[in-house]
Amino acid sequence: MAKLNMVKALNLALLEEMERDPDVLVIGEDVGVDGGVFRVTEDLHRRFGGTRVIDSPLAEAAIIGCSVGMALYGLKPVCEIQFSGFAFQCFHQIENHAARYRQRSQGRFHCQMVIRMPYGGGVRALEHHSESEEQFYAHIPGLKMVIPSGPRTARALLVAAIRDPDPVVFFEHKALYHASKEEVPDESEAMPIGRAQVVREGRGLTLVAYGAMLRVALEAAETLQAEDGVAPEVIDLLTISPLDRETLTASVARTGRAVIVHEAPRSFGPGAEIAASIMEGAFLSLEAPIRRVEAYDVPFPGFAREKANVPDVARVLAAARETLAF
Amino acid sequence: MPRTQIEPQFPTERLSILDSDGKLDTKLEPKLSPDDLKRLYRAMVLGRRLDERMLKLQRQGRIGTFAPIKGQEASQMGSVFTLTPTDWMVPSFRETASMLWRGWPIEKILLLFAGRLEGSQPGPEQRDLPIAIPVATQLPHAVGIAYGIQYRGEDAVVMAYFGDGATSEGDFHEACNFAGVWHVPVVFVCQNNQWAISVPIKKQTNSRTIAQKASAYGFPGIQVDGNDVLAVYAASREAVDKARAGEGPTLIECVTYRLGVHTTADDPTKYRADEEVKAWEQKDPLTRFRAYLEKKKLLDGSVEEQVDEEIARAVERFEAMPPADPLGMFDHAYAELPPDVAAQRAELAVRLEAAADATAPAGAEPVSPPMRGQRRTSRWQN
Ligand SMILES: Cc1ncc(C[n+]2csc(CCOP(=O)(O)OP(=O)(O)O)c2C)c(N)n1
Numbered sequence: 001m002a003k004l005n006m007v008k009a010l011n012l013a014l015l016e017e018m019e020r021d022p023d024v025l026v027i028g029e030d031v032g033v034d035g036g037v038f039r040v041t042e043d044l045h046r047r048f049g050g051t052r053v054i055d056s057p058l059a060e061a062a063i064i065g066c067s068v069g070m071a072l073y074g075l076k077p078v079c080e081i082q083f084s085g086f087a088f089q090c091f092h093q094i095e096n097h098a099a100r101y102r103q104r105s106q107g108r109f110h111c112q113m114v115i116r117m118p119y120g121g122g123v124r125a126l127e128h129h130s131e132s133e134e135q136f137y138a139h140i141p142g143l144k145m146v147i148p149s150g151p152r153t154a155r156a157l158l159v160a161a162i163r164d165p166d167p168v169v170f171f172e173h174k175a176l177y178h179a180s181k182e183e184v185p186d187e188s189e190a191m192p193i194g195r196a197q198v199v200r201e202g203r204g205l206t207l208v209a210y211g212a213m214l215r216v217a218l219e220a221a222e223t224l225q226a227e228d229g230v231a232p233e234v235i236d237l238l239t240i241s242p243l244d245r246e247t248l249t250a251s252v253a254r255t256g257r258a259v260i261v262h263e264a265p266r267s268f269g270p271g272a273e274i275a276a277s278i279m280e281g282a283f284l285s286l287e288a289p290i291r292r293v294e295a296y297d298v299p300f301p302g303f304a305r306e307k308a309n310v311p312d313v314a315r316v317l318a319a320a321r322e323t324l325a326f
Numbered sequence: 327m328p329r330t331q332i333e334p335q336f337p338t339e340r341l342s343i344l345d346s347d348g349k350l351d352t353k354l355e356p357k358l359s360p361d362d363l364k365r366l367y368r369a370m371v372l373g374r375r376l377d378e379r380m381l382k383l384q385r386q387g388r389i390g391t392f393a394p395i396k397g398q399e400a401s402q403m404g405s406v407f408t409l410t411p412t413d414w415m416v417p418s419f420r421e422t423a424s425m426l427w428r429g430w431p432i433e434k435i436l437l438l439f440a441g442r443l444e445g446s447q448p449g450p451e452q453r454d455l456p457i458a459i460p461v462a463t464q465l466p467h468a469v470g471i472a473y474g475i476q477y478r479g480e481d482a483v484v485m486a487y488f489g490d491g492a493t494s495e496g497d498f499h500e501a502c503n504f505a506g507v508w509h510v511p512v513v514f515v516c517q518n519n520q521w522a523i524s525v526p527i528k529k530q531t532n533s534r535t536i537a538q539k540a541s542a543y544g545f546p547g548i549q550v551d552g553n554d555v556l557a558v559y560a561a562s563r564e565a566v567d568k569a570r571a572g573e574g575p576t577l578i579e580c581v582t583y584r585l586g587v588h589t590t591a592d593d594p595t596k597y598r599a600d601e602e603v604k605a606w607e608q609k610d611p612l613t614r615f616r617a618y619l620e621k622k623k624l625l626d627g628s629v630e631e632q633v634d635e636e637i638a639r640a641v642e643r644f645e646a647m648p649p650a651d652p653l654g655m656f657d658h659a660y661a662e663l664p665p666d667v668a669a670q671r672a673e674l675a676v677r678l679e680a681a682a683d684a685t686a687p688a689g690a691e692p693v694s695p696p697m698r699g700q701r702r703t704s705r706w707q708n
Contacts, residue, residue, distance in 0.1 A: 025477075051477060057507055062466045062500035069470020072455065075477065077470075093497075096460050097467065103658045104456050106447035110661065141667075142659055165661035194664055242664030 003181040009151035010040045010116075010172065013158035014078065016188045018048055021076065024162060027054040027063055028080030028116075037082055038118060038177055060089035064115065068097045071111040071167075078162060084117040084171065085128030091136070098167040099142035113168075114161045120173040120212055120263055121295075121310045124303040129174075131300045132211075132263035135270055137169040138241035144193055145240040147171040149214040151182040153238060156191035164193055173212040196244035198251060202233035205320055206251045208274055209261040210237035213311060217261050220316040230324060240270055248274060249281030256287035257323050261311050266294040288326035291319040336541035338534075341561050342551040346609040348617050356560045360624050366407055366555060367619055370399040370612055372633045373423030376432060377586075379637050380422075380439070384590045388645070389439040393420040397553070397585035400611030401517045402487075403427065404558025405578065408566045409485055414475075415454045416468040416486040418461070420517070424487065428454050432640035433647070442650050443658075453482075462492035465501035465514070472510035472575075483511040483569040485562075491522025493536050499543075502577070506543035511569035513562065514540075514577040517552060519584035524597035540577035552580025553611040556618075583609070652678060 004012065017024045025048075026041055032055035035042030045053040056063050060081055067077035081087045087094070094115065102110040121130035137145040144166055148154035154172065161168040199214070200221055209217035214236050221232045233251050237244070252258045258278055260271040271292035278290055293311045301309055343354045358366070377396050383389045395402065398420070406424040409415060415428050422435060429452060438445025438457070446456035458464035468486035475482045492498050493516060505512050516536050520527050533539060540547025548565075550557045558580055565576035583606035587594055594603075619625045656663060656671040663671065 057500075057503055059496075059500040059503065061463075061497050062469070062504045065463065065466025065497060065501065066470035066473060066504055069467035069472075070474050070477075071470070072467060073471045073474030075474050092460060092463060093466065096463060097458075101456075102660070104443060104446055105658075106443055107658045108448050108450070108452075109455070242666055245666055 001183045001185060004151050004155075004184045005178050005181050006148075006151045006154045006172065007039055007177045009155035009182070009184050010158055011042055011044075012184065013155045013162070014041060014044060015047070017078075017159060017162045018044065018052065020188075023074065024076045024078060025052040025054065025070070026078050026080070027056050027067060029056060029058050029063070029082050031055060031080050036080060038172075038174070040116070040172070041080065060086055061093055064090040064093035064098065067113050068093060068101070068111055071098075071113045072101060072109045076112050076162060078114045078116060081115060081117040083129050084119040084133055085131055087115075087117055087133075094137070094143070094167070094169070095140050099140050102166070103142060110165055111167045112165050114158070114170050115167070116158075116170045116172060118174045118177075119171045120175060121300065121303075121306045122175040122212065124306075125174070127300070127302065130303065130306060132295065134171055134240050135264050135268065138270060138273070142166065144168045144242065145171070146193055146238065147173070147211040147240060148238065149211055149236050150176060150180065152184050152189075153191065153197075153236070155184055156189040157193065157238065159188060160190040160193050163190065168193065171211065175212050179215075191238070194239045194242045194244060196238055196247040197236045198233060198247065199236045200232070200234035202231040202255070204230040204255055205232040205257040205259065205324060206248075206255045207232050207234045207259050207261065207316070207320070208237060208248065209234065210240065211263065213261045213263055216311060216313055216316055219313045220320060223313065223317060224320055228321065228324065232320065237274075243273065243277060245277045245281055248278055252278050252282040253285045256285050258286075259291045259293060259316065259319050259323055261293045261316055263295050263310055265297045266292060267297050269294055288323045291323050293319045336538065338538040338541070338547060338549060340549040340551075341557045342554055343556040343560060344554050344614060344618055345551070346553070346614055348614070350618070354557075354560060356556055356563065358559070360622070362407075363619060363622070363624055364626065366403055366559075367615055367624075368629050368633065369403050369407075369423060369427050370555065370615065371629050372426055372636070373399045373402065374612060375630070375633050376422060376426070376435075376637055379641065380436070381586075381590065383436070383641070384439075389436055390441050391589050391591050392439040393589045394584075394586040395420055395422050397583045397606065397610065398517055398519055399423050400555035400615065401515070401552040401558055401580035401582045404555040405485060405513075405515045405562040405580070407559060408562040409483070411451075412453065412482050413566075414468070414471050414482060414484040416464050416471070416484060417455065417457050418464060418488050418492065419457045419459055420489065421457070421487050425454065425457075428452065430454070432637060433644040436641065436644040437647065440644075444654075462488055462495035462497040462501075464488070465492070465497055466504065468512050468514075469501045469505045469508070469510060472505065472512040473508055476508070476510050481570065483513060483566050485513045485515060485566070487515050487517065489522060490516060490518040490520070490527050490530055490536060491525065492516070493539060494530055502540065502543040502575075505575040506545050509574040511572070512575045513565045513569055514575065515562070516577065516579045517582055518579050519582050521584060521588065521594075521598065523588045523592065524594075526598075535579060537577060537579040540575075545575045545577070547577040547579065549579045549581060552582030553609045553614065555611060555615050582611070585610070
């Protein structure tokens with residue numbers, strides 16, 4: 001077992017999969033010699049050469065569009081979009097093509113490809129470098145949307161994403177890249193896509209989170225246990241689409257209350273879908289309205305105000321206490 | 327320090343072999359066997375006749391909107407004719423003739439335009455992409471496939487089609503740029519049919535030609551008379567052979583004309599003059615090629631009848647197909663249906679069954695779909 005941060009864990013997943021399968025290749029801006037601006041692809045260029053670790057021209061639509069072509073041909077590209085805020089330059093290739101080729105060709109072609117992108121706030125970044133935009137991808141049929149919460153899940157989910165026959169959008173939270181180290185097994189590990197994890201068992205309340213918000217939810221859970229005598233259950237969603245409705249509803253059926261935490265803006269966000277799903281599956285168990293804690297419905301306000309916009313422990317606590325007191 | 331010329335001017339060639347007055351440049355005339363010439367002609371006629379038939383089918387509501395090819399048969403056949411079955415063909419939405427040549431059954435094409443995705447399923451060995459509706463977005467796919475060919479060291483080339491309007495889209499430029507940087511075996515075939523719906527080429531680009539745009543990306547571009555099947559063939563032959571030999575991409579601009587409507591939902595009389603259409607009708611690629619074949623005594627009077635017969639049989643097969651099963655929409659959404667989507671499929675199955683039962687003889691109980699987590703008894707009944 002090695003203790004790795006998320007960057008190293010992702011790098012390990014790429015290395016393992018490239019060694020295992022010569023059809024896996026990496027493409028993006030600065031992913032080669034430079035090893036990616038966050039160093040996730042570090043050293044791969046030296047090991048596998050520029051034909052497999054492609055420093056592409058600066059053009060998101062062509063990075064994804066050409067990768068779609070590679071995937072149709074039978075290769076398995078892992079694309080890096082330098083920041084998720086620039087993925088709108090290639091959104092059409094993801095929605096119009098990557099997600100649809102299987103259906104369009106009635107199974108003759110499919111796009112086995114992964115689109116990695118750093119997302120999220122809390123790192124004092126420029127405009128377009130802090131947004132959470134998972135809701136756009138989660139809304140696209142034919143696509144899967146995955147968000148790990150730490151080194152081990154990042155490694156195991158990236159391996160699974162590369163092996164998944166459908167296209168996967170894979171979000172990596174920038175604030176998590178170096179946040180902590182975690183034991184990662186020496187042998188290759190793949191986690192199932194589409195399954196949430198109960199990371200803290202509990203009673204009286206379910207906190208649902210993913211990505212960097214998992215830490216916030218866990219911290220809030222600790223406080224609630226210490227100060228309020230409630231030990232909430234905490235769910236790490238890991239896959240946003242397809243959503244693991246079973247785990248969500250089973251948990252709330254036991255606890256009776258739910259608070260959902262995410263960094264995407266509230267309206268039409270994942271929280272709405274999660275809440276609706278819990279309502280459908282566990283309505284009669286609910287003791288209180290489901291609460292959501294998310295970013296506000298404003299364009300990301302710049303880093304001087306990001307602390308107020310991105311959910312923090314205090315906001316989660318407030319929502320949880322209102323729910324408990326209902 | 328003076329201003330100096332750092333690059334030579336990029337010359338752009340134009341190729342024409344057989345003009346609309348029947349003049350032939352025998353030095354440039356490609357060496358095509360009589361058999362090849364006959365096959366080319368037959369394929370062009372098939373494209374034209376199917377187009378006319380489809381227009382009628384559309385007007386009768388038997389298929390939906392489609393983009394006719396009338397006038398562009400030479401551009402399509404002259405280029406696609408140079409491919410082998412192991413090469414790849416990447417169409418836009420206006421390549422019916424190229425698709426027929428590549429082995430797409432007529433009834434499949436009809437099925438697609440009748441709103442069924444079964445019609446865009448290439449055969450198991452067929453190396454063609456389904457048609458792409460968003461303009462220019464298929465071009466990066468072609469470059470990605472060409473990258474794959476180069477990566478595996480395979481002997482194949484990719485031919486990608488698009489219109490003049492497509493050259494304004496970022497995807498066109500990004501695809502050309504990547505193709506140039508990667509030096510991959512791709513041939514870009516632009517059918518400059520003068521109009522992108524209602525926007526004429528003059529308002530589309532300030533470039534003198536589309537062919538010259540290739541220069542900016544570091545590979546050759548050539549303009550050809552797109553209504554001259556011999557010229558399109560010669561330019562394509564050269565480009566495909568070069569790509570196969572590892573000499574990188576080429577952009578071919580076929581100067582042609584869309585004689586009919588943009589799509590069956592379009593009325594071109596609103597934006598273009600009859601005189602313009604009439605002038606281009608004089609340059610009809612079929613008339614010109616027919617005259618050439620006549621001189622060579624290669625015309626077989628029965629081509630038109632044979633082709634019509636082939637189309638009629640395909641239309642019969644198309645019309646005899648059972649209606650679309652609504653549940654088919656779930657078949658290829660994912661490799662494996664996620665549980666919640668599988669539940670949606672089951673929900674639709676129940677609804678369909680209920681609807682079928684409702685039209686069944688009296689006495690049959692309609693089934694209503696159960697709501698997830700439905701309570702057995704209402705609270706107020708307790
Ligand atoms: C990205 C995109 N924008 C707009 C459209 C609507 N549209 C369909 S065809 C067309 C014009 C295309 O012109 P051109 O590329 O010259 O091809 P042509 O239709 O003449 O063959 C437009 C605007 C589309 N299909 N895709």
